[in-house]
Amino acid sequence: MLTNIIKLFFFSLSFFIFISPISxxxxxxxxxxxxxxxxxxxxxxxxxxxxxxxxxxxxxxxxxxxxxxxxxxxxxxxxxxxxxxxxxxxxxxxxxxxxxxxxxxxxxxxxxxxxxxxxxxxxxxxxxxxxxxxxxxxxxxxxxxxxxxxxxxxxxxxxxxxxxxxxxxxxxxxxxxxxxxxxxxxxxxxxxxxxxxxxxxxxxxxxxxxxxxxxxxxxxxxxxxxxxxxxxxxxxxxxxxxxxxxxxxxxxxxxxxxxxxxxxxxxxxxxxxxxxxxxxxxxxxxxxxxxxxxxxxxxxxxxxxxxxxxxxxxxxxxxxxxxxxxxxxxxxxxxxxxxxxxxxxxxxxxxxxxxxxxxxxxxxxxxxxxxxxxxxxxxxxxxxxxxxxxxxxxxxxxxxxxxxxxxxxxxxxxxxxxxxxxxxxxxxxxxxxxxxxxxSVEYTALRPRIMHVDQTVRHRQSFRVKFIVLNFLSGNVVSVRIIAPSFTTHSFAMNQRMVVMNKLGVSRVGPAVYNVDVVAPSTAEIAPPGYYLLFLVHAEIPSPGVWLKIE
CATH class of the missing domain: 2.130.10.80 (Galactose oxidase/kelch, beta-propeller)
Known part of the structure; x- marks a missing residue:
């Protein structure tokens, strides 16, 4: 069982390195x-x-x-x-x-x-x-x-x-x-x-x-x-x-x-x-x-x-x-x-x-x-x-x-x-x-990788983020948040904002694989429509971000 978990993790890890934004x-x-x-x-x-x-x-x-x-x-x-x-x-x-x-x-x-x-x-x-x-x-x-x-x-x-x-x-x-x-x-x-x-x-x-x-x-x-x-x-x-x-x-x-x-x-x-x-x-x-x-x-x-x-x-x-x-x-x-x-x-x-x-x-x-x-x-x-x-x-x-x-x-x-x-x-x-x-590489086992998430959601919509992490600690230390990338000049990052989304629950769906259900931001005043980077954080270690569009 442990061997299968490790194989699955490194297979998934190699997959996400392949699609990662940074080589x-x-x-x-x-x-x-x-x-x-x-x-x-x-x-x-x-x-x-x-x-x-x-x-x-x-x-x-x-x-x-x-x-x-x-x-x-x-x-x-x-x-x-x-x-x-x-x-x-x-x-x-x-x-x-x-x-x-x-x-x-x-x-x-x-x-x-x-x-x-x-x-x-x-x-x-x-x-x-x-x-x-x-x-x-x-x-x-x-x-x-x-x-x-x-x-x-x-x-x-x-x-x-x-x-x-x-x-x-x-x-x-x-x-x-x-x-x-x-x-x-x-x-x-x-x-x-x-x-x-x-x-x-x-x-x-x-x-x-x-x-x-x-x-x-x-x-x-x-x-x-x-x-x-x-x-x-x-x-x-x-x-x-x-x-x-x-x-x-x-x-x-x-x-x-x-x-x-x-x-x-x-x-x-x-x-x-x-x-x-x-x-x-x-x-x-x-x-x-x-x-x-x-x-x-x-x-x-x-x-x-x-x-x-x-x-x-x-x-x-x-x-x-x-x-x-x-x-x-x-x-x-x-x-x-x-x-x-x-x-x-x-x-x-x-x-x-x-x-x-x-x-x-x-x-x-x-x-x-x-x-x-x-x-x-x-x-x-x-x-x-x-x-x-x-x-x-x-x-x-x-x-x-x-x-x-x-x-x-x-x-x-x-x-x-x-x-x-x-x-x-x-x-x-x-x-x-x-x-x-x-x-740091010492956090590799704690670092989650997002396997799947809808590319577009609407305000107040419930949706699911599927992720993999080798050393899963607890659903209590999982959160999903979005960040609006800033226009930065002269020491001010314009439009920058983070929303920590309402978490409904975390469930295990396979060896080292989990789902977390969340609710998209409730209003356009909290999260204006547009593109955001979505991060899943596990035990204070974030995943690489994926793009999410809020309509």
Missing amino acids: PQFLPPNYGHQGEWTLLHESTGIVAMHMQLLHNNKVVIYDRTDFGRSNLSLPGGLCRYDSGEQALTYDCTAHSILYDTTNNGFRPLMVQTDVWCSSGSVIPNGTLVQTGGFNDGDHVVRTFSPCLDHENCDWLEFPEYLLRRRWYGTNHILPDGSIIIVGGRREYSYEFYPRNPQAPFLLRFLIETTDYAENNLYPFVHLLPDGNLFLFANTRSILLDYKQNRVVREFPEITGGDPRNYPSTGSSVLLPLDENNNGSNVEAEIMVCGGAPKDSYGRALRQDFVRAVSSCGRLKVSHVNPNWEMEPMPTPRVMSDMLILPTGDVIIVNGGESGTAGWNNARDPVTRPIIYRPSVHESSLRFSVMSPAFRPRLYHSSAILLPDGRVLIGGSNPQIYYNFTNVLYPTDLSLEAFSPPYL
Whole structure:
């Protein structure tokens, strides 16, 4: 019997390695308890300033068109012409790539208008909608739809689609599948994609939170289970009913009074929404970490680099009288990314210990990620420090979660142009991946593999996930959750959310094979329609993710 179980497990394991999003040749042999780093590419030719994972396991990456020549040529003699370009009138190099997570390859993409400091969301059909940018790109909407390899899909651009200039704005997908576009430099309004004929809508909150350094760009925006939006800018936050253009309530100012938005760049996540045993009252909690003191930007311009903020704040926005609960990080951080891992933990990666965002405005890179476990009762035990990265990641770096549970990291461009020599922090064109401790080979026997799941479900629909695991401990330590892949730039992962689905039960159906029955998210406010990565977690060890579409 034991021999048959082992044979079945390794047969299934080989099957799932075959269909796994990541080839094993790119994984280090041992990940260790502090995680492991893998250099994927010394150079992709461009800076990974903006990144979005698509449901065909490819990643759209881009920087800006007014950098000058990148280190990657466009194919077939293509060139971009722009008579008003600040760097080059003719540019025959790429400023966007499509990275393939299955084979570690990439190809250049053609973007015509400047996408610098723009934003994006993936709509329900899987198309990336990217909005705004700089100069000739600030009113542009661009789309990128996943395609088969031989189709060579590329960007489509729609000039003057936006009603207002959107540079340093934030996007978020909404329950009806549309996108809200909030703020931007000297823009104090929001609008929608597709266009709303009544937009744009003035938002005085963005005027009130602007100071001499602005400090409210790329505002943190999260969709809450009640359908309203949580907005955080500078030190303040509100609950916005975007349908009525009405501020429902204002929350207490974050403790300490230090700015948390660009250029005092911190980061934020909506902690996992859990539909187990909560009925219709799903608790929503926001976490904000890092940032820079009020006068940091001005002092950095004078080459005086102030120590970054070292605190995180958690706010239970669904409570009647919420207040910020603060706790210290192991190190101060500015310009760090926060991503939700399949376990529900939060990784904080990239950034520096002093200064702010902006050209050469930061010092003391932080190369060690930290993992935060929000479910741990004792606050002093929630943070764990990971192994150091190969290189610093400061201004214009980014990070996203990959289907196999690794974190893809790239970028860092503290210089105005591509600059690789005679500077303190050169432009970095590399890509690397961080493997959290749960990917260690010592957890192989606990790691589940999903054998079958429906590709499409509807809200409130019950469905079954069939999985295999060699050392099954208990149905009590099994959970199924979905993660919406983020559009990440400038230390904020837009649209990111995790939903832990309501578990009905776990049953054994064969040697090392089990079923778990779950209920899809109850509402579009909890999980907007679209593509999600579904992970099955057993004893805090996640499976590789599979794609699930919620309609």
